[in-house]
Structure formats: structure tokens, C-alpha cells
Amino acid sequence: MNQFYTPFFLLFLSPLSSQVSRLDAEKIRKEGLENSHVMEHLDVITNDIGPRLTGSRNFERACNWAKKRFESFGLKAHLEKWAEWPRGWDRGQWQGRITLPEKMELQVATPAWTAGTKGRLLGELTLLPRSKSRLQKERKRLKGKILFGPVPSKRTPYGRQFLELVSKVGAKAILTPSKGDKAFPQRIRVFGSYRTVFAKKGRLPKLPLIVVRADQGKKIEAWLKAKKKVEGEFEIRNRWRKGPIPINNVVAEIKGSQKPDEVVIVCGHLDSWHQATGTTDNGTGSATTIEAARILAAVGARPKRTIRFILWGGEEQGLLGSFAYVRRHRQEMKKISCVLNHDTGTNWAHRLSVTEKQFPFMEKVFAPVMKLSPPDKDFQGKVFILKKVKSLGRGGGSDHASFLRAGVPAFPWGLTGRSNYFGRTWHSQWDTYDAAIPEYQKHTATVIALTALGIANLKTLLPR
Ligand SMILES: [Zn+2]
Structure with missing residues (x-):
């Protein structure tokens, strides 16, 4: 047997059978779980900057800061203006x-x-x-x-x-x-x-x-x-505050090495209501979006397709930022493989609903995720569930809905864990930094990084 001979049965075990090589998956896991910066991003967003009402000074500061942070990882980033308001508050x-x-x-x-x-x-x-x-x-x-x-x-x-x-x-x-x-x-x-x-x-x-x-x-x-x-x-x-006040989304990307015009979007809304510091709504989703970018940059990921990270504005006013993005980029919608949107709090990413056609693709993509340990030590059950649904629908209360309406596969992460988002922190005076759960945040950011890279490396775009 010479060194170039691979036994037939080993081909099935080779890293090539997954969308992310075993080596890359291990690097991402290590970077995401053992060298996480996700709580640092969240600390800046919520404690240094604070509430981020669309059109407020804080929202503007958050956008500028996020752009710089993406750039500090070596990504190209820009602010994309989608509205101009005559005054801010x-x-x-x-x-x-x-x-x-x-x-x-x-x-x-x-x-x-x-x-x-x-x-x-x-x-x-x-x-x-x-x-x-x-x-x-x-x-x-x-x-x-x-x-x-x-x-x-x-x-x-x-x-x-x-x-x-x-x-x-x-x-x-x-x-x-x-x-x-x-x-x-x-x-x-x-x-x-x-x-x-x-x-x-x-x-x-x-x-x-x-x-x-x-x-x-x-x-x-x-x-x-x-x-x-x-x-x-x-x-x-x-x-x-006297305007005109430009209102932006923050857009950053890792260019695809083979199909740069085909895109996987990873996103969350950066704006919040103004009462508390918008931690679980949606500092947590902003921080994982930024952290997923950092992880992928840190491991030197070279996705086949472009992975674009977007932090939206105006979500709380009716998905305004994502809706404007879809309208402006109408022509590009057919080249968006899918959208992964993180909103609804600090619980950990545990489920995704996919269609029958998407299921075999997603099964491959999620293979490395299935090997992670649940962030709750005593958690019984699978670390991740892919749920088959007839259709992804066209609705939803967060930015993925803007893409669903344009026919783009768009997924809200289904979360699980001990945080009571809808009852307690959501839009309340208690939505502060202490509401976030660090081990959940690390886990979710790692899942997002693995998933985004896996989808970007698929043979084709994700089926509609
Ligand atoms: Zn909200």
C-alpha cells in the first residue's frame, strides 16, 4: 500500500463529505468556545453605548463602532443608508x-x-x-x-x-x-x-x-x-435633535473564493427600544453576528460563497432596515442562498425549521454542529434539531420576514434555555447586560459560524 492510496471505505469518512472540513470545524469550535469575545462585544453595545433607538445618537454610535469592529477583524465593512429622518430623538x-x-x-x-x-x-x-x-x-x-x-x-x-x-x-x-x-x-x-x-x-x-x-x-x-x-x-x-439624521444598516463581508456574487447573510438587528440597554433584544443577536464574523476571520475561513454580516436598524419600527435592503437589492435576491437571523434573546440556538428540499443540504451543513455539547450540562436531548416543515412561510416578527416575502430562504434561530425572554426581559426595564447568559452566547455564535460556512460551501445555492 503506498501513501497515496486511500481505502474505499475511508472516502466516506473523509472530511470532504461534510461542508466544513473536520479540521476547520474543530478550529471554529475552539475559537468560538475557548477564545470567545462575544460578551465583550455585548458589553460595548449595552454598557458603553446603551439603548439604541433608531435615529438616536446611540444608534449612530453603535453603527460606527460595529463597522470598525468588523474592520478590526480584517473584513470590509460599510454603513448603508436606508433613510434620512428630519430629526432624531x-x-x-x-x-x-x-x-x-x-x-x-x-x-x-x-x-x-x-x-x-x-x-x-x-x-x-x-x-x-x-x-x-x-x-x-x-x-x-x-x-x-x-x-x-x-x-x-x-x-x-x-x-x-x-x-x-x-x-x-x-x-x-x-x-x-x-x-x-x-x-x-x-x-x-x-x-x-x-x-x-x-x-x-x-x-x-x-x-x-x-x-x-x-x-x-x-x-x-x-x-x-x-x-x-x-x-x-x-x-x-x-x-x-435637528436632522437630517441618516439611518443605516451595517454591512460587512468575507468574500467568497469561488462564487463571490452568491451570498449567505448572517444578521441581527442592532437597534433597540430606549428604556433599558436592549440586551436580549437584540444586543445578543448583534453580538453573535459580530462574533461569528470574528471567529471565521480568526480561523482564516475561505468560504466558496460570500458570507455577509448585516446589523439592521429600524427593526423595532417594523423591520424597516431589512425591508429597505431587500427593496434596494431586489436584483440580487436570487443569488442569496439564505438568511440566518438571530433575534429573540439569549437562549441558545437549538432549532431550525427547513423544507423537505432543504433538509438533505442542511443535514450536511449541521453535521459539525451535532458534535457540539449543549451549553446546559444537564440538557437532555439532541444538541440541535432540524425540523422539516411544508414551507418557510412569509411572515415572522423579525428581519428574516423581509427576505421570506422576497422568496429568499430565511431562518430565525429557534432558541432554548433558562432565560425568560418573552415574559421578563423583552422590551422591559430589565433588558440589561446581566440578562445575557455567556455560555449560551458563545455556543450560539459558534453554531452560527459553523452554519454560515457550511451553507456558503454547499455545491449549490440552498433550494427555494
Ligand atoms: Zn424587539
Whole structure:
């Protein structure tokens, strides 16, 4: 037997049977799990930069930083502008306390794109009437006061008319109780309408709308109903910033060595809501996208097709950044093999739904992933599940949906683990760095790197 002879049976075991050679897979595993930087990326995104509302200074800082970080791995990166807004909005500190009938520090929040208090606002609280007609009748009582009570949703015409009326009675601010929920009664969630940035100058909201934690709201309501004198002070530093404000996605890539115009997209949204630091929504997905790029660059991966890493803006306002990308790059959609989108928190990547046609391809791609150990030591079951589905559908609540609608195979990672994303951290005041689980983040970034390289190295594009 000479050194060039390979026994027939060994051919089936050779690294060539997988999309990522055994050696590369081992390098990626080692780099991703033993030399991870994923929590460092996340630390910068959430603790140094902070909340990243689309159109805010922080979002701009995050985009610039991410571009530089991609470049520091040796990737080509650029900011891709998809909108220009006439003004931006930034939040600062939010403070509130009750001074009468007893002292109580409040936990407060305000929806995005609403007014600040322009300094400290002191005032007496009074109950906000529940109907438009009572609002009209009680104008005198309300003037100069801080109005306390639930407000109808701005999304309904009645709600809009109601708030319009409130703004005309000469009140100082509205304080409204958060709804919370049964399992997390102290949870606060605030959103906001970005369309306000397009309002004419005189039409910007002037009346601060302050949300207070539900249990504290109940106390205030009880005092007011008992006809006690209630006074409070608030300082809400919300500021408008003159535009035009360019709004970007961040795009970086490792060029394909054989089919550079065919592309696998790895992505997550970089923007967040403004209340906390957008850790599980979606610092975690941004950090794994950046980390997957770092891992692949560090091991010197040479994918056949291009792997493009994209951090989206405007996801929280309705997938705006990814939708604009699909529209602008319409002609290239047929050459996008697939999109891997990481959103919905810090749990670890555990499932992907694929079609019958895609299944045999994905089985090959996921062979090295199947050899990883689950990041939960006591986890029972397979480390990864490929689930066959009839179709990938056209919907979804994150950026992959923009591509599905254009007929591109696009996958949201199915996650599992101990983090309670939807109940606890999602869009709440608790979405902070401590919510992220480091071993999950490392695992997911490694899975993403292996998968992206595997798909980029397939013989063909992934079947539609
Ligand atoms: Zn979100």
C-alpha cells in the first residue's frame, strides 16, 4: 500500500463529505468556545453605548463602532443608508418622586419620541377623567396639574382625540400607570411612534407622558380617590435633535473564493427600544453576528460563497432596515442562498425549521454542529434539531420576514434555555447586560459560524 492510496471505505469518512472540513470545524469550535469575545462585544453595545433607538445618537454610535469592529477583524465593512429622518430623538435621565402625602421614589419611563420636562417639573396630581366629555367639563380642575390615570391607546382614533383634548386643557404632564402582567406585575414596557419625527415643527408633542410602575400607580390612585393632596416632581430628559439624521444598516463581508456574487447573510438587528440597554433584544443577536464574523476571520475561513454580516436598524419600527435592503437589492435576491437571523434573546440556538428540499443540504451543513455539547450540562436531548416543515412561510416578527416575502430562504434561530425572554426581559426595564447568559452566547455564535460556512460551501445555492 503506498501513501497515496486511500481505502474505499475511508472516502466516506473523509472530511470532504461534510461542508466544513473536520479540521476547520474543530478550529471554529475552539475559537468560538475557548477564545470567545462575544460578551465583550455585548458589553460595548449595552454598557458603553446603551439603548439604541433608531435615529438616536446611540444608534449612530453603535453603527460606527460595529463597522470598525468588523474592520478590526480584517473584513470590509460599510454603513448603508436606508433613510434620512428630519430629526432624531434621544432620552436622558428619567426621574420621578412623590413628595406629598409621603415621600416615594418612583420608577418611571416615557414612550420614545415624546416630550421631556425641560428641567424639574413640580406639581399637584389630580385624577384624569376617563371620557372626552368629562375632560371638557372639568377643564378648570385640570389646568396646571399633573393628570394621573390610564390613557387610551394612541393607535385608535378615540385615543388620539382624547390625547389631543388633554393637551389643550393646560395640564403640566400625564402620569399613567404601567399595566405590568400577572407574572411580572412590576414590569414596564414603553414604545412610541417613530412617525413623530416627520411632524411639522409646531406639531411635536409638548405634554410629557410619564409611565409609572403599576404598584406605585395603585398607591397614587388610592390617595387621590381618598381626596388626599398629592404632589410630585419629575425630571424627564428627552430631547429632539435637528436632522437630517441618516439611518443605516451595517454591512460587512468575507468574500467568497469561488462564487463571490452568491451570498449567505448572517444578521441581527442592532437597534433597540430606549428604556433599558436592549440586551436580549437584540444586543445578543448583534453580538453573535459580530462574533461569528470574528471567529471565521480568526480561523482564516475561505468560504466558496460570500458570507455577509448585516446589523439592521429600524427593526423595532417594523423591520424597516431589512425591508429597505431587500427593496434596494431586489436584483440580487436570487443569488442569496439564505438568511440566518438571530433575534429573540439569549437562549441558545437549538432549532431550525427547513423544507423537505432543504433538509438533505442542511443535514450536511449541521453535521459539525451535532458534535457540539449543549451549553446546559444537564440538557437532555439532541444538541440541535432540524425540523422539516411544508414551507418557510412569509411572515415572522423579525428581519428574516423581509427576505421570506422576497422568496429568499430565511431562518430565525429557534432558541432554548433558562432565560425568560418573552415574559421578563423583552422590551422591559430589565433588558440589561446581566440578562445575557455567556455560555449560551458563545455556543450560539459558534453554531452560527459553523452554519454560515457550511451553507456558503454547499455545491449549490440552498433550494427555494
Ligand atoms: Zn424587539
